[in-house]
Amino acid sequence: MDFNGTWKVYSEENLEEFLKVIGAPEMVVKMRKDVKPVLVIEQNGKDFTCTMKTPFSSRVTRFTIGKESEICTLDGRKVKCTVREEDGKLICETSKFTSVREIQGDEMIDTTTAGSVTFISKSKR
Numbered sequence: 001m002d003f004n005g006t007w008k009v010y011s012e013e014n015l016e017e018f019l020k021v022i023g024a025p026e027m028v029v030k031m032r033k034d035v036k037p038v039l040v041i042e043q044n045g046k047d048f049t050c051t052m053k054t055p056f057s058s059r060v061t062r063f064t065i066g067k068e069s070e071i072c073t074l075d076g077r078k079v080k081c082t083v084r085e086e087d088g089k090l091i092c093e094t095s096k097f098t099s100v101r102e103i104q105g106d107e108m109i110d111t112t113t114a115g116s117v118t119f120i121s122k123s124k125r
Contacts, residue, residue: 001088003048003101007039007108007123018112018119022073022096031056039108039123048083048090065090073097 019029035054042049046065051058052072059076063069068082071092079094089102097114110121 003041004043005125009036009123011122013120017117021114021117
């Protein structure tokens with residue numbers, strides 16, 4: 001699956017609840033709920049560079065499928081994760097959440113679950 005490109009988030013479901021469940025500071029919750037980030041993904045085989053851009057900051061995460069990496073969460077914290085690929089989906093499991101990123105038609109859908117809260121982000125190139 002080709003994740004390359006500049007992806008603009010147009011829909012986010014349960015963002016505020018998700019940020020609270022993972023322990024994001026209240027200031028981050030308030031600032032982030034009104035912002036739709038842009039995600040730039042550069043994919044070279046199994047190597048990925050993901051840059052999340054908002055008016056407040058840019059965060060870069062690099063990972064290789066199958067190798068442990070340090071990724072940046074929505075609230076800026078770093079956690080260890082080994083991203084794997086299953087059926088064209090990128091799956092990242094951490095101690096706090098599980099994220100599944102997939103391409104459906106012309107959309108990228110990121111479904112992230114922490115406890116009983118599921119956050120769904122939808123983007124278009």
